Amino acid sequence: MTAADVEAYLHEHIPQSISMGVRVASLDERGVRLTAPLSPNINHRGTVFGGSAAAVAMLAGWALVHAHLAGRPGVRLVIRRQQMEFDAPIDGDFDAVCEDPGDEGWAQFERGLEHMGKGRVQLRVRLNRGAADLATFDGVYVAVSA
């Protein structure tokens, strides 16, 4: 799957991804990078609304697992839990970067999916603006075989 494929899927199936102006900027073996503009996600202080920050971060992790699964039939993907630290206000357009969990991360995910019908992967997403990390999200995603 390409970045454009994942973006089209998000925009078609999750309308809030359009409301928030989310784009999939890159998707490769290192991970996925989403972008979102400040304007539709602004809050009372002129910075990014924490709910938008959490939602974009959640989509970044989701996009990475979705791309890994690449339309595998009969598998549904959900988020089980997440936590997030807000270290500094996000005062402009921002990125959500989810690093690929690597061969071992995916191997464990695949073993669970194959042997127990349930694969689990924990992903970290960093929200940044330029070089600075401004918030950190950790999410546990679960894929379940039908």
Place this chain on the structure above:
Amino acid sequence: MTAADVEAYLHEHIPQSISMGVRVASLDERGVRLTAPLSPNINHRGTVFGGSAAAVAMLAGWALVHAHLAGRPGVRLVIRRQQMEFDAPIDGDFDAVCEDPGDEGWAQFERGLEHMGKGRVQLRVRLNRGAADLATFDGVYVAVSA
């Protein structure tokens, strides 16, 4: 502050609250209850997008502290961290209920704000549909004196 006051504030200052269709249904000494419809918040499975669920939950806690502060001058309110468990899909319109932390919770918040210029309160928000709790959010909100 009334439920209508808080709703007007959210809609004016946080445009995503409009995109998500968030309403402030009640605000009283027991806490605050927000409502949100499924339709603008739908995901690829026909249930509520986890990012919307997190954002609405975050707004519920935020609304409660905002109402407590009631426009106190020179105090800004931010979320510091949050975590969320998704126990079951939210398959329709839903509520986000944040219980009032009670006199002791607010007294501690006020002591911090008065003596250290920083008040902190941890709030639990339950997302439900009818009687069933479907997700639980815990957020730490911080009010800072200018």
